[in-house]
Amino acid sequence: MIDDAIPFVSEQWWLATLGRTVVWARLRVRDAGTAEIFDSDGATLVYESEDVARAMLMDAEFVAFDGLDDDDALLRGFTLDEIAPPVADDDERLRARMSQSLGARA
Numbered sequence: 001m002i003d004d005a006i007p008f009v010s011e012q013w014w015l016a017t018l019g020r021t022v023v024w025a026r027l028r029v030r031d032a033g034t035a036e037i038f039d040s041d042g043a044t045l046v047y048e049s050e051d052v053a054r055a056m057l058m059d060a061e062f063v064a065f066d067g068l069d070d071d072d073a074l075l076r077g078f079t080l081d082e083i084a085p086p087v088a089d090d091d092e093r094l095r096a097r098m099s100q101s102l103g104a105r106a
Contacts, residue, residue: 007031010050013085014062017076020102022083025062026094027053042095078102 008028016023026038027050035053037045047053063072065085073080086097 013065014057015065015083016060016062017078020077022078022100022102023062024086024098024100025057026085027057029053038091038094038098040095040098042091042098044091 008030010029012027014025014027016025023040025040027035028038029035029050033049035047035050037047037053037057039045045053045056047056063076068076068080070080073083082102083100086094086100088094088097
């Protein structure tokens with residue numbers, strides 16, 4: 001179990017697209033340099049470093065949300081105005097928001 005009381009020094013949101021669904025992942029880096037990914041299944045996966053965690057996300061075809069521009073978003077089938085990282089009071093509630101349907105195309 002991950003201790004949420006341990007401070008983290010950075011938080012990044014990553015996403016992957018499956019058809020018209022956006023799947024989110026949250027990457028946090030802890031003071032000690034370890035990293036953890038909270039995934040769409042509600043699991044928190046711990047890695048020895050941010051580099052290892054980022055490599056795992058890229059291997060799973062995730063991209064950093066803050067690195068997307070309008071063209072990147074359009075290639076994935078959405079506009080940046082359509083999506084935003086999920087927000088919730090705790091990880092249990094956040095889990096339900098880690099997948100976002102974009103609806104049908106007109």
